[in-house]
Amino acid sequence: ETGVTQSPTHLIKTRGQQVTLRCSSQSGHNTVSWYQQALGQGPQFIFQYYREEENGRGNFPPRFSGLQFPNYSSELNVNALELDDSALYLCASSNPTGFDYGYTFGSGTRLTVV
Amino acid sequence: SQQGEEDPQALSIQEGENATMNCSYKTSINNLQWYRQNSGRGLVHLILIRSNEREKHSGRLRVTLDTSKKSSSLLITASRAADTASYFCATGSFGNEKLTFGTGTRLTIIP
Numbered sequence: 181e182t183g184v185t186q187s188p189t190h191l192i193k194t195r196g197q198q199v200t201l202r203c204s205s206q207s208g209h210n211t212v213s214w215y216q217q218a219l220g221q222g223p224q225f226i227f228q229y230y231r232e233e234e235n236g237r238g239n240f241p242p243r244f245s246g247l248q249f250p251n252y253s254s255e256l257n258v259n260a261l262e263l264d265d266s267a268l269y270l271c272a273s274s275n276p277t278g279f280d281y282g283y284t285f286g287s288g289t290r291l292t293v294v
Numbered sequence: 295s296q297q298g299e300e301d302p303q304a305l306s307i308q309e310g311e312n313a314t315m316n317c318s319y320k321t322s323i324n325n326l327q328w329y330r331q332n333s334g335r336g337l338v339h340l341i342l343i344r345s346n347e348r349e350k351h352s353g354r355l356r357v358t359l360d361t362s363k364k365s366s367s368l369l370i371t372a373s374r375a376a377d378t379a380s381y382f383c384a385t386g387s388f389g390n391e392k393l394t395f396g397t398g399t400r401l402t403i404i405p
Binding site for chain 2: 184186213215219221222223224225228230235236238268270272281282283284285286287288290
């Protein structure tokens, strides 16, 4: 059983650019959630995907968008990058009732915007 | 916004001692979960306690939940150097797909 895999592990982008982060969910999990964790803070919910549809969204602007593919992998896209987007981006997978059993998180992508 | 606050923000203890950290939250929940994070990397799920449970054990971990006070505690017994990490509580509610995390406790175990 494989865990959650995120790529890349580190990324440096320039303000105004666009970035795509990728996540492969754990085998058997069809729900993927994305979180943003600023330095010294707890993770903040961005959105969740279930069966390729967005299934809830946190307080993030529309320039944060996502996709889920038929194999349940997922992408997080951020347009018009701002300096405050610098953070650790975490992907978590679960089955539909996963929130009642716990999520499996990937190791994250560290994004630095300069 | 953060759901809750962990207390203390930082804790240093000698190896072998017990570590206790607390979490308070604001809204009604269906479960509360604890996660560990090493050096700013991914989160590892430690234990989940449901709103109708008051105490739960897993190995060296003991979690309590007091829904009347909207608080939880995590006890790690016989601490080890490998327990050095940040610990986060997170709450989940039916009909709300997200986990809401607290601000974390940074635990340092001194060999």
